[in-house]
Amino acid sequence: MTRAVTLTDIHAARERIANKVVRTPTVLSHSLSERFGVPVHLKLEHRQTTGSFKLRGASNAVASLSAEQKARGVVAASTGNHGRALAYAAKLEGMRAVICMSRLVPQNKLDEIRRLGADVRIVGNSQDEAQQEVERLVAQEGLVMLPPFDHADIIAGQGTLGLEMIEQVPDAALVLAQLSGGGLASGIAAAVKGVSPRTKVIGVSMARGAAMKASLDAGRPVEIEELPTLADSLGGGIGIDNRLTFAMCRDLLDDVVLLSEDEIAAGIRHAYEQEREIVEGAGAVGIAALLAGKVGVNGPVVILLSGRNIDMNTHRKIICSDAIAEPAA
Template structure:
């Protein structure tokens, strides 16, 4: 039996209603023409924090009892999850500490700081930041809100799958950014339970794709975190992974890896053809289609997971300065 079930996702949907945005599903005429199949964009960029992570963070925090919440929250993040925890904590009147590595872009760090959270920059990897979380849990009694390997976090992300099927019951394929597996695993649980024939494709960058390496090895493995345009997909999945590895290994039909120039092309296309500002991690589904690394056979959905990209980097990519 998998660690997360459809009932968990349905309960999360009821719990977070009114706390998160039900995001739009819009048809991309350009990608539909390119693919000769209807292609839709699920715009999680419309969340208050500009990324899907608010769903899982809010569900996990609302699942805590009042005493646990008041102890204070702590998490490790590559940016968007930290922003989600900080936002949810502010909305609920709770203190939050966000631990990040030096690889997290400055614009994401400052966005978290603006929400009133305490910031800790530690080391040069997500694993280093996670060690600081564990230290703070032990020394200050804070309550950890994991970025992905948690039933309530993954269930919250899975609510995207429920919304997609409500809007597009004829769904054939869904392309999902793949990192720690909370997003891909949660959505896959919902969609495979309700429409098992739907194809689930995880998309990651070639540089340091931790879940892909784990699936290939048949177990969680250590990977070297590298700089990438898809910075939100960086970091390991945890050698003691309890939830998301099992979900991804069992439910994802295919994993596609992208080069940096392919990710840049996805960002550029989103801006020029879709009028959407999308970060590297959010653009990987678009990029996979443009690179012809996936073949579509029916109505398909791309999860556009976030839009929190540094404006100067975005401009250089859109202007064609970055290949």
């Protein structure tokens, strides 16, 4: 069985990417702190260079490649943010990058990946279908696959966020982290619990197509239908042959909570109206979980704002509306 990512791995990743990513600030939310009666801090990772946390894992994975692997180029399936981060990291190294995505990925994310010089392939209606094209390119063209979550170097890179969170808020009682394929949540949990074992880490996802939650409930990786959602970055399966993140999330997360589309929209609105921050649906789920009463608080909270790469027309509609209809399947 593949070894889980450790605190030592995460510290090594931090040294490797120190000059490639921004150490983002953590700030106190006065509005949420007053509302819930405990200090609530926001980790502003949406201000990262490519607009999301994904640059950490991508940068660590690319930096860990051999010269021969770099010469071959890299390929990945993505719901958008991993592709953008990998395209950016590859461009800095002068490497070829191919990003495979489904038709559900928003146009603004496709445009940005193309702007960074990557070759974009649109395949099918799910990340699992896009992954089939990735595997073809690996077999036929020799590209190196760097998946968005189930990879030790990716997980360790995302885990550097957990180190920063617990250093910036040493007395944190609860950390709320986005949960999709589990690379982010498992990396953060490994870092946070490695430093502060009593701190709880809760994964937050959308109710529409939460693959990791369905897999944890089943006790094994399962496939579920990928559905349109405001939290589009959290879409996609975890892989039936998942090697790392399923077990790490099972062993390290204290709970998983799911949110409706209206609850996610409320999180986006709060971030904008009260915190003056523009975040995408996935970036807002931690705030949304707190506002919806899905998590109990009894001490300092750290909420990750994971990304800002939202289509601005969509953002405008959410801000100007009191309700969001459930997207059509």
